[in-house]
Amino acid sequence: MSSDSFPQWAAGVCAGLHGAGSRHVIYVPDNPLSHVLRVLRDRYPDVATTIATREEEAFGIAAGLYLGGARPTVMLQSSGLGNSLNALTSLLVPYQIPALILISMRGDAGEWNAAQVPMGRAVASICDAIEVPHATAELPETTAETVALVGKTAFGTRRPGACLLPRRLTVPATKVGQ
């Protein structure tokens, strides 16, 4: 696939995290995030990517990266937020360890899988409950700016911060609901 085929939102995510100074991405993959990974591989050779076996582990690695002087990004599907809560609430939040968190949403508008809906609907409330600020990337053309701002706020204020990537952004209109 040529670089011309990169979705604008995915290119924006990469430009945003790079613009926030992040050079390490720890992730558990999901389908839309595969586009982000392709852009990183093609355009950002200075960004290292590491797969974790589980989202909680990804946050542990991210915490170590920050302690070591890096600005980590964690990418996960919304379903993985549930796997992440103890890491966030007993490590990153109380120690004031920042990370840019990119959450590929399931269970929101356009979802077809009922098993994705409960956590998807709860993501924003959970972030509020554990005091992780969050913003949503609404449009492909504003995604880079939103991601960069969430990242800069996280690293500047030393708190994890989440940018939600809704399905209406990440899934082509022709495929929504399939």
Added chain:
Amino acid sequence: MTRGAGTSAVTGMTRLDATRRIAAWLGDDPAVPIVASLGHPAYDLFAAGDRDANFYTWGSMGLASSIGLGLALAQPKRRVVVLDGDGSLLMNLGSLATIGWTRPVNLVLVVWDNALYGTTGGQDTATAHGADLAAAARAMGLTAVETVTTIEELGRTLDRIDGEPGPWVVVAKVGENVPAVKPPLDCVFIKQRFMAAIGNAEAATEGAPI
């Protein structure tokens, strides 16, 4: 409670003895980061000698090895030591797979294997009933793996670590001891002190031009 149902026989060293041996090994370099798993491993690290480059976790059970991996990836020229527990590592066995894949040569993962959940009252862990964490590490592609049961064996392995690249996994069979002291409680203090000690002070702690 099922303590004693398995094979958690007390061996030739306590966790505190072994922690002191690790501290002595690193004694001439105050900037080597040590990440300690929550509860008794962290308490014993404090008892063995508080130092700025000690990162005491107060939660996130299972993630000490992951924090160490992140540190090792961020600072590849610096040795990173993790003091984990058997119960904690069992909670995050996937970490061995990720360490086996990424293979940071500077990471030393020490697992205090006392075959019980020492911080929570002494319930058996799976290592009391046949689980072998060294074998698990080897199965995940790690090759520098040792199981030690005495202070002397631990010392010989530490000598090897000085000469052979990692990532190292040292499963140390230890007896449980009851810690008498706790590390500092302030998480942000622990973090800021730690980061400054390894040459990475947060800008917010140093002041900056307007």
